[in-house]
Every structure is written in C-alpha cells, then in structure tokens.
Amino acid sequence: MLLSPELExxxxxxxxxxxxxxxxxxxxxxxxxxxxxxxxxxxxxGCGKTVSALSILRLLQEPPAEYLSGKILFNxxxxxxxxxxxxxxxxxxxxxMIFQDPMTSLNPVMTVGEQxxxxxxxxxxxxxxxxxxxxxxxxxxxxxxxxxxxxxxYPHQLSGGMRQRxxxxxxxxxxxxxxxxxxPTTALDVLIQAQILELLENLKKETRMSILIITHxxxxxxxxxxxxxxxxxxxxxxxxPTQDLLENPFHPYTKGLIASVPKLGFQKKxxxxxxxxxxxxxxxxxxxxxxxxxxxxxxxxxxxxxxxxPLRQVETQRQVSCHLEPGxx
Amino acid sequence: MNTDKxxxxxNLKKHFLPEKKFLEASSTxxxxxxxxxxxxxxxxxxxxxxxxGCGKSTAARTMLRLIEPTSGKVRFCxxxxxxxKETEMRNLRKEMQIIFQDPYSSxxxxxxxxxxxxEPFEIHGFKNKKxxxxxxxxxxxxxxxxxxxxxxxxxxxxxxQLQRVGIARAIALNPKLIVADEPVSALxxxxxxxxxxxxxxxxxxxxxSYLFISHxxxxxxxxxxxVAVMYLGKIVEIADSQQIYDSPQHPYTxxxxxxxxxxxxxxxxQKTVLKGDIPVSAILPQGCAFQNRCPIKEKRCEExxxxxxxxxxxHHVACLLKH
Numbered sequence: 001m002l003l004s005p006e007l008e009x010x011x012x013x014x015x016x017x018x019x020x021x022x023x024x025x026x027x028x029x030x031x032x033x034x035x036x037x038x039x040x041x042x043x044x045x046g047c048g049k050t051v052s053a054l055s056i057l058r059l060l061q062e063p064p065a066e067y068l069s070g071k072i073l074f075n076x077x078x079x080x081x082x083x084x085x086x087x088x089x090x091x092x093x094x095x096x097m098i099f100q101d102p103m104t105s106l107n108p109v110m111t112v113g114e115q116x117x118x119x120x121x122x123x124x125x126x127x128x129x130x131x132x133x134x135x136x137x138x139x140x141x142x143x144x145x146x147x148x149x150x151x152x153x154y155p156h157q158l159s160g161g162m163r164q165r166x167x168x169x170x171x172x173x174x175x176x177x178x179x180x181x182x183x184p185t186t187a188l189d190v191l192i193q194a195q196i197l198e199l200l201e202n203l204k205k206e207t208r209m210s211i212l213i214i215t216h217x218x219x220x221x222x223x224x225x226x227x228x229x230x231x232x233x234x235x236x237x238x239x240x241p242t243q244d245l246l247e248n249p250f251h252p253y254t255k256g257l258i259a260s261v262p263k264l265g266f267q268k269k270x271x272x273x274x275x276x277x278x279x280x281x282x283x284x285x286x287x288x289x290x291x292x293x294x295x296x297x298x299x300x301x302x303x304x305x306x307x308x309x310p311l312r313q314v315e316t317q318r319q320v321s322c323h324l325e326p327g328x329x
Numbered sequence: 330m331n332t333d334k335x336x337x338x339x340n341l342k343k344h345f346l347p348e349k350k351f352l353e354a355s356s357t358x359x360x361x362x363x364x365x366x367x368x369x370x371x372x373x374x375x376x377x378x379x380x381x382g383c384g385k386s387t388a389a390r391t392m393l394r395l396i397e398p399t400s401g402k403v404r405f406c407x408x409x410x411x412x413x414k415e416t417e418m419r420n421l422r423k424e425m426q427i428i429f430q431d432p433y434s435s436x437x438x439x440x441x442x443x444x445x446x447x448e449p450f451e452i453h454g455f456k457n458k459k460x461x462x463x464x465x466x467x468x469x470x471x472x473x474x475x476x477x478x479x480x481x482x483x484x485x486x487x488x489x490q491l492q493r494v495g496i497a498r499a500i501a502l503n504p505k506l507i508v509a510d511e512p513v514s515a516l517x518x519x520x521x522x523x524x525x526x527x528x529x530x531x532x533x534x535x536x537x538s539y540l541f542i543s544h545x546x547x548x549x550x551x552x553x554x555x556v557a558v559m560y561l562g563k564i565v566e567i568a569d570s571q572q573i574y575d576s577p578q579h580p581y582t583x584x585x586x587x588x589x590x591x592x593x594x595x596x597x598x599q600k601t602v603l604k605g606d607i608p609v610s611a612i613l614p615q616g617c618a619f620q621n622r623c624p625i626k627e628k629r630c631e632e633x634x635x636x637x638x639x640x641x642x643x644h645h646v647a648c649l650l651k652h
Contacts, residue, residue, distance in 0.1 A: 044517040189380035189544065194588035194602045216518055219547075219590030260522035262551035263591070273529065274551065276522040280487045 005032035005073075006177055006210045007056070007095075012070035014051055016284070017063050023284040025051045027234040028070070030311075033178065038204065038211040040225035040242070042218065042257075044281050048234040049214045053180050056212075057097055058087050074178075093123045096171035100183035102163035106155040112139070112166050113151030119173040138169040142199060161192035165199065172203065181213045185220060197223050218261055222246065227317075230254050233282055233292035236311055240318040250314065250326040252297045253277070291323070299324055334404075335506060335538050336369040336392070341401030343384075343391050360613070361387040363562035364401070366637075369506070374532070374539040376553035376570070378546060378585070384562040385542045389508045392540075393425055394418055406505070423453055426499035430511035432491035436483050442469070442494055443479035449501040468497040472527060489520035493527065500531060508540045513548060525552060546589055550574050558582045561618040564637060568644035578646040580623050617649070625650060 014026040026048040033039050041049045054060050056072055058079060072079040074095070082090070091097075099105045107115055116138055117131035126134070132151060139147035142165040155163055164184060171179055181200070185193040201224060204211055215221060221228055221242060228245050230238040230253065238251040249255040259275035279296040282288055288295050294304040303323050311321040320326055343362035349355065362384045369375050377385045391398040394410060403410040405425060413421065429435040436445050446465035455461055466476050472493040483491055492512065499507050509528065513521040525548065531537060543549050549556055550570055557567040558579065566579040577583045584603045603622050614620055617630040629649055637647040646652075 044519060190546075190588045191380065191584060191603050193590075195604070197590070198602045217590065218518075221590075223590040257518060260519055262522075262525070262547040273526045274522040276526055277519040278523075280489060281517055281519070283487075 004035050006035045007033040007212075008071075008073040009052070009056070010071040010073065012052065012055060012072065013068040014048075014055055014060070015066050015068055017066070018284075020285060022066075024068075024287070025065075025234055025284060026055065029231075029234075029236045031229055031236060031239065033210050033212055034227075035210055036204075036208050037227060038213060038225045040221040040228045041212065041214045041231060042216065042221055042228055043231035044216055046281055046283065047231040049231050050182055052231070053097070053182055053212065053214050056180060057091055057095055058082070059091075059097075089123070092119050092171070092176070093174045094176055095178045095180065096174075096176040097180040097182065098164070098167045098171050098184050100186050102160065102167045102187070103155060105167055106163060108155055110154075111151060112153050112155065112158070115166070116170050116173055119170050123174045134173070135169070138173055139166070141172070141203070142166070142169045159192075160188050161195060164188060164192075164196055168196075168199065168203070172207065175207060175209075177209060179209055179211045181211060183215055184213065186215070186217070193220070200224065218246070218258060230257070233287060234284075235292065235308075235321065236319075237293065237322070238318075238320045239311075240315075244318065248327075250318065250320040250329070251293075251322050252299050252324075252329060253293050255329050256296075291321075299329070333371040334368050335371045335373075335406060336540070337402070337404040338368070338388075338392060339366050339402040339404075340364045341366070341388070341391060341403060342399045343387050343396065344399045360562050362391060362398070365557075365559070365562075365564050367557055367564065367567060369538055369540060371505070372536060372538055373555065374541055374553045376549040376556040377540060377542045377559060378544060378549050378556060379559035380544065382561075383559040385559050386510055387562075388559070389427065389510050389540065389542055393422070393427060393508060395427070420453075423502040424504050425506045425508070426502070426504040427508045427510060428492075428495050428499050428512045431515050432488055432495050433483065435495055436491065436498075438483050440482075441479070442481050442483070442486070445483075445494060446497055446501065449498060453502060464501070468501055471500070471531075472497040473523075487520075488516050489523060492516060492524055496524075496527065496531070500535060500537070503535065504537065506538050506540065508542070510542045511544070512541075514543070514545065521548070528552070546574075546585060558585070561613065563618065563647065564645075565619070565647045566645065567637070568641075572641070572644050578640060578644070578651045579619075579648050580625055581619050584622075584624075 010030050011028045012026055013024065013028050015022045015024050029052060041052065043049045051060065056079065067080050113132050113135045116135035117128065120126055120131040120134055136147045136151055139150055144150050185196050188196060197220065200211065213225060225242050228240065228242050229236050230251065232253050238245065238254050246258060249258060256277040260277060262274060277296055282292060290306045291304045291308050294300040301323060309321045309323045311319050313319055314326045341362055342364050344358040345361055346358050347356045365388060377388060379385050390396045392403050398411065405421065443465055446468050447461045450461040450464060466479060469476055469478055474490060474493055513524050516524060532539065541549065541553055553570050556570050556573045557564045558581065560581050566582045573582065577586055616632050617635050620626050620630045627650065633649060635647045635649045637645045638652050640646050640651055
C-alpha cells in the first residue's frame with residue numbers, strides 16, 4: 001500500500017475554559033491518517049479521543065474550546081484556518097462523521113429520505129427528485145431491504161442498527177475521502193455491532209475511503225483497524241500496526257488495558273483474578289506531573305514523576321512515549 | 330457444588346400493557362418476560378445474557394418484586410415471595426440485594442457517602458447511630474475505599490468509585506443473594522477489571538450467590554459458573570459456563586459467541602454475520618421467536634414453539650432441531 005497521508009494532524013493542542021481555569025484536553029498530538037487505511041483512536045472516557053476527532057471537523061464550540069496550537073492538514077489546507085463557509089462545504093462532502101447515538105444525531109421529525117437528500121442537495125447540483133432517487137440507492141448500499149419504501153420512514157420507526165445505517169448512508173452521500181466514526185457501535189447489541197462493522201469494512205473496499213474510528217473497545221479495533229493510536233490523558237502514548245501492538249505492547253498502559261479485558265476462551269480458574277490497572281482515570285482538573293500515567297504505573301521510576309517522555313519512534317512503524325526501553329515490560 | 334436451592338423461579342411472566350391508542354379496542358400486551366424457569370444454588374453465580382430488550386432486567390426486577398410479575402412462582406430459601414405482604418417482603422430484602430448499571434443514578438446525589446451507607450441499617454431498624462457509623466466505615470474499607478470518602482458527595486467520586494459504594498450498600502446487611510444488573514457496563518475498561526475482581530473477592534469472603542446480568546459474554550465467561558441465554562422473554566439455552574462456551578447448541582447462542590469481536594492474536598476468523606433485527610416483542614412470529622434470524626430454520630419452526638429440553642446433563646436448549 002502506498003502510504004500517502006490523507007490527513008495530517010500536527011501538534012494539536014486543545015483547551016477548554018472552565019470556571020476553574022483553562023484545562024488542556026488534547027496535548028500536542030500528532031498523527032497521520034493514510035489514504036485507504038482504517039486507523040483506530042483508542043482510549044478511555046476523558047482521554048481526549050472524541051475532542052481530537054471533533055477538532056478535525058471544527059465541531060467544538062469555540063469558546064469554551066480553544067485551539068492553542070497545531071495544524072490539521074487536508075488537501076494542502078490547514079483546516080484550523082478555514083472560515084465558517086469553507087468548513088460547511090467541507091463537512092459531509094470531503095470529511096464525514098457518524099456518532100455513537102444515532103437517535104440523537106437524526107432529526108426525529110424528518111423522514112429518512114429527506115435527511116439523506118438534504119446532504120446531497122447542500123453539496124451537489126441536484127434536484128429534489130434526483131436526490132431522493134440517490135437516497136434510495138444509498139439505503140440499498142447500506143443494505144436496507146425495500147429502500148424506496150424506507151425513504152418515508154421516520155427515525156422512531158427504525159431499530160438502533162437501522163438508524164446507524166441511515167447515519168452511514170448520510171455520511172457516505174457525497175463520497176467523502178474520510179469517514180470519522182465516533183464509537184459507532186457502542187450503543188448497539190453485539191449482533192448488530194457485527195453487522196455494522198462488516199458493512200463499514202465492505203463500504204471501505206468499495207469506496208476506498210479512509211476511516212478514523214474512535215472506540216474504547218479493543219475487540220472492535222482488532223476487527224476493523226490496521227493501525228492503532230492509544231490515547232491517555234490527552235496524549236498519544238503509543239501507536240503501531242494493530243496485530244503487532246496488541247501482541248507486543250510497549251507502553252504499560254496499553255499492556256494493562258489489554259490484560260484487563262476478560263478474553264473469551266480463557267476460562268477462569270478458581271481464585272484467579274483479572275489483571276487490573278490500579279487507580280482512576282485522571283480528570284482534566286488533576287493532571288499528574290511528568291508522565292500522566294505514572295501514578296497508576298507499576299514500573300514507575302523517579303524520572304517518570306517529573307519528566308513527561310516524548311512520543312518517540314522505536315521501530316519503523318511503532319511509537320511509544322515511555323522512559324522504559326521497549327520490550328522490557 | 331453445593332446443591333442447596335437458594336432461588337427457584339418457575340414460569341415467571343411479566344406482560345406490559347402499552348397505553349391504549351386512540352380508537353383502538355385494546356392494546357396488545359408486550360411479553361417482556363414470557364415464562365422463564367431456573368434454579369440458583371447456594372454459592373453459585375448464574376449469568377443472564379442477551380441483547381437489549383430480551384427481558385433480562387425485567388427478570389431481575391420481577392424476582393425481587395421491584396415490579397410485580399403477571400404470573401409465576403419465585404421461591405427464596407423455600408419461601409414463596411409472591412405471596413408475601415409488603416412488610417414481610419421488606420424484611421426479606423435484607424437477604425437479597427441489587428446493584429445497578431449506572432452508579433450515579435442509583436444513589437441520592439444530595440447525601441454524603443457516609444449517609445448512603447448508613448441507610449440500609451436505619452431502614453432495617455438498627456437504631457444505634459454509633460454502630461451504624463462504624464459499620465458504614467468498615468464497609469468502605471471492605472470495598473477498597475478509604476474512610477476519607479465518608480463525608481464526600483456522589484458527584485465527587487468517579488464512576489468506578491461510586492460503583493464500589495453501590496456494592497458496599499448491597500453487602501451492608503449480609504445478603505445471601507446479590508442481583509448485579511450490568512454492574513460494569515457503564516465503567517471504563519481499566520476500571521471494569523477492578524470491580525469484577527472486587528465482586529469475586531466478596532463472593533469468597535461473604536459466601537454470596539450472584540445473579541449476574543450482562544450483555545458482555547467475555548465478562549460472563551470469566552465471572553459465572555452457569556449461564557442462561559435469553560431471547561425475547563424466554564430462556565433459549567442454559568448450561569454450565571464451560572458447556573455454553575465450548576459447545577453452544579442454540580443457533581442464537583452460537584451467533585452471539587461468533588459476533589463478539591475478540592482481541593485477535595494471529596488468527597483471522599471466518600465470521601457469519603447474522604442478518605436482521607430483533608422483532609418487536611408485541612408482534613412475535615408464530616412458532617420459534619428466533620426464526621426470522623435463524624440460519625438453520627426449517628418449516629416446523631414456524632408452527633411449534635420449541636420447549637426448553639435437556640440435551641445433555643444439565644444442558645437445556647429450546648430449539649426443535651437440537652432435541
């Protein structure tokens with residue numbers, strides 16, 4: 001595969017104004033989304049993964065959000081410098097997004113057909129009739145049976161999985177280069193989750209778009225992503241190809257995260273316990289000094305308390321931010 | 330395994346009647362719980378799994394009479410619960426407690442943690458204030474929180490810490506049975522393991538039996554001795570954990586196990602993704618409720634509702650093709 005970056009994020013730093021002062025939610029992260037790849041942004045709640053994704057489309061309300069530094073390069077343009085009009089042209093056309101809860105992202109008083117057509121009419125020179133025809137095609141693409149009939153359905157007449165497929169149809173309406181999926185299957189049951197993941201996989205093959213998927217579920221990542229970025233407390237702490245990173249994690253947090261998931265097929269012996277990461281996910285108010293993970297890290301050393309290790313290249317495709325030598329865990 | 334029966338559930342049903350629509354003669358009842366039966370033995374952990382809307386939470390709540398069942402029998406240590414008066418039931422609630430999914434909405438946000446933990450004692454007639462405070466403090470320690478938390482309010486705690494408070498409250502009166510309704514689903518991955526380990530430790534220390542409700546089959550395999558799989562208000566398969574996971578019989582159980590994304594280590598699995606959606610339980614098909622999604626459906630499945638039958642020792646399946 002040719003590794004040309006579709007999207008490049010450089011030193012992105014995002015803060016929020018709170019009554020207690022400015023809090024950094026995303027702290028100088030850099031990554032690139034390669035053309036045709038599925039990249040997963042993994043982390044727990046509050047680690048900044050959703051803020052990073054929303055920043056790409058400038059969907060955060062400013063203020064309280066503020067972009068302190070960084071660049072988001074797409075098509076040779078820095079998205080952080082675009083005006084409102086240019087951003088609206090971009091959203092839904094070149095870069096689309098789907099969200100966790102399809103019910104709250106869809107308009108409850110508009111039919112499914114109108115909602116898909118709306119996007120098409122906004123971005124392409126097309127009349128209403130053609131737009132509705134194309135909407136039916138899109139519903140067919142996301143595997144609806146009798147799509148023509150479903151155009152007239154309202155969101156409440158659809159199940160959770162079907163609503164998420166409508167969201168995907170809207171997102172794909174203008175054949176975007178990039179799809180950002182923020183926890184697309186978290187609100188769905190496992191069987192429906194499997195359907196949606198398979199659908200995304202098939203659509204990617206057909207359209208050759210790049211996908212940035214945000215999730216806390218390492219199982220989902222294994223299914224769909226080629227590469228993983230692990231985030232903790234607003235920073236990327238490790239990145240690498242999925243298989244490699246999961247089999248051989250370099251960062252203590254990644255290792256802990258993998259170990260704390262009960263794995264299917266590993267039956268419990270009596271008295272056996274899951275490995276746990278002690279402590280709690282830090283809130284934005286109480287960001288630890290030095291390496292943000294050190295209070296929960298069993299390998300923590302003196303240096304970890306004061307110096308935040310930079311994200312460094314350790315193998316051709318692997319990066320980690322830890323004072324320890326990779327492979328010494 | 331100890332064979333003393335702690336909880337016996339027999340043909341338990343709960344039908345909800347939706348509000349009558351305009352000009353409609355009568356509304357169709359929703360069969361949230363359509364006759365389930367099982368036995369929970371002392372010291373055992375039984376997992377109740379299924380997709381949302383399958384009736385697993387309704388099952389838990391009707392058993393404890395937090396909502397009244399439509400019909401059926403529930404016996405706890407031999408006592409028939411559904412015939413008890415409200416006051417007698419309240420007395421028995423000491424023995425059977427529940428932990429909820431969302432720790433924030435299951436505690437009073439206006440009370441300090443210390444108060445929340447004294448409440449069980451106060452409700453059940455322990456009048457000695459000093460002793461209650463001592464007990465509450467000890468409970469905090471038992472669930473791995475320091476006594477600093479005694480004076481804090483729920484909003485000052487993280488989800489994981491607050492779930493520990495929920496657990497502390499449940500074990501306050503030394504119950505025999507704890508119903509845990511998705512106790513870790515709302516928690517972060519790294520916190521889930523902490524809470525699961527805590528529940529396992531308490532089980533050993535206090536000799537508690539759990540009814541563990543979850544949609545996460547990975548967690549259930551780790552936690553439970555026996556598993557019951559529910560689909561649309563019915564148990565479709567029930568067996569020892571190992572049997573369910575090693576040789577699932579019902580096509581629904583097989584599909585569930587197949588659909589779980591696994592942390593893959595080198596193997597790429599061939600998946601069969603089940604098509605279709607869970608039907609609305611008001612308009613169930615005739616015959617087997619699973620037929621519209623079933624990959625091995627036959628003609629007879631449209632006619633007969635499959636009963637739950639033993640296909641191997643202690644392994645019951647409700648599928649005509651497996652009987």
